[in-house]
């Protein structure tokens with residue numbers, strides 16, 4: 001009986017916390033569909049006639065549209081390349097160079113200790129010299145450092161959790177290393193790798209400082225969103241809210257897609273061909 | 275099917291050799307068990323034969339082919355692991371048939387062979403399940419089916435029963451031996467459990483610290499241990515050891531006097547030795563019987579059909595096994611003796627048995 005009460009209490013508390021966490025997001029989403037006068041009323045309005053004006057403004061504005069396109073390109077390439085290079089590297093580290101694994105992991109972690117400005121300023125100089133300042137390629141390059149290292153950092157433990165005997169059993173069936181990796185290690189570690197990719201994605205999708213310092217014309221979405229907020233007194237709240245929604249939506253879509261991919265990978269049970 | 279021969283096998287991790295110049299041959303159709311305490315190098319040896327570990331030195335041939343530098347998949351061997359090592363993302367049927375499908379064996383052939391092994395191991399009802407929803411015994415059966423379906427030249431088992439409970443262990447042990455009697459595939463089976471080794475092996479290879487201590491049939495290992503180490507490792511309850519001395523053709527240890535059959539042991543008058551008395555080779559006798567050992571019962575362990583009696587003799591404990599243990603109670607005076615020809619005598623320094631080869 002007591003345990004039942006406790007359990008319900010825990011549920012209520014949890015629901016309350018989730019509500020608190022989600023309220024700003026919900027409020028922002030609602031705000032994205034409001035006209036400015038519905039937002040700046042002294043009494044908050046729950047019921048209003050929704051409008052798509054804000055989204056129209058956002059997607060109609062070339063700066064924001066370009067920012068969105070730039071963000072998608074930069075982040076997709078950086079995360080994609082990061083995964084393609086980082087995941088096999090992590091597997092190799094986990095299997096063949098365990099003693100370097102810890103060092104590699106600490107190195108990656110130590111990258112996070114440094115204030116980003118400390119990286120940004122030397123990068124400006126180098127990029128100006130190389131002539132890749134304010135280019136998507138340059139941004140991708142600097143993000144690759146983050147994505148590859150983060151993917152490795154999170155994927156090494158994922159591969160370590162794949163029992164070595166399973167890979168050995170596959171080798172006994174004649175599979176070479178690459179085949180063992182594709183047909184066994186990767187699908188078995190996939191659920192953990194998924195988390196690694198999502199984390200990496202979010203990290204670079206939200207990155208502001210490097211994008212702000214290394215690009216001017218080719219700004220990414222966080223830079224554009226930040227510039228809207230500094231428009232002065234006449235703050236277009238509805239537009240900001242809509243921009244936020246646009247900023248948050250791609251990660252959600254990305255997570256959904258990845259989740260589907262992994263589910264199908266796990267369910268298919270590896271090779272179907274003869 | 276094939277014989278296996280290992281010559282001069284050495285394996286080092288760093289400077290320290292784990293296996294040092296080991297020679298071994300396994301005949302075609304033979305069922306050999308690697309037995310030894312944990313860490314003595316059984317798995318390392320097996321994994322080198324499988325190709326999962328490289329040898330530091332030495333050659334391995336299987337069926338006359340030198341496989342030392344071949345990929346594990348090219349050696350014609352199949353292995354069953356202690357942890358089952360099933361592919362968690364595949365169904366049981368896919369697990370079993372993966373190797374055949376990978377080789378491009380025709381679909382109907384794969385299906386037929388799957389039916390055969392599934393029937394043999396009682397897996398018919400489980401073929402569509404995923405491994406994680408199955409018991410340890412079922413998982414190990416799947417692993418065995420996966421090894422069998424490829425009809426390899428050699429089966430390798432690395433402690434396949436160690437993760438199972440006692441009853442299932444016995445059952446699967448019997449099944450593995452029956453399977454071998456039917457298929458006759460050359461088999462190496464690793465275990466640290468001496469009873470498992472005794473019951474299943476054609477030949478036991480008893481290892482100690484990376485070298486072969488003794489090899490022979492279970493009977494030879496049990497009744498003619500070459501060293502004190504083997505004598506101590508094999509048999510349950512374990513052998514009783516007493517420091518003794520040879521005087522006038524009699525082995526003496528405290529009040530114990532055991533006459534030696536002439537010519538059986540290579541011992542000299544007055545030699546200091548260690549005596550080994552197997553509990554299972556002793557029994558109750560009358561107090562005045564020749565070679566009788568007198569003691570006082572300390573504890574009786576009922577094992578059902580038999581009982582282990584632990585008696586105090588000259589201030590130290592000595593155990594023996596008897597069916598008539600129910601007549602005894604702690605505190606009773608008891609007389610027991612070793613059956614003739616079952617005494618073991620070991621050199622104190624080297625631990626080698628002093629039994630004459632032809633005795």
Ligand SMILES: Nc1ncnc2c1ncn2[C@@H]1O[C@H](COP(=O)(O)OP(=O)(O)O)[C@@H](O)[C@H]1O
Nearest residue numbers: 287292310311312313314315316317318319464
């Ligand atoms: N990868 C390894 N690196 C270093 N030492 C190892 C490695 N694998 C095994 N060993 C050592 O080799 C010895 C034999 O191990 P193993 O063959 O697993 O023993 P067993 O199977 O008889 O219990 C042990 O002392 C173990 O510590």
Ligand SMILES: [Mg+2]
Nearest residue numbers: 316317318433
């Ligand atoms: Mg082992």
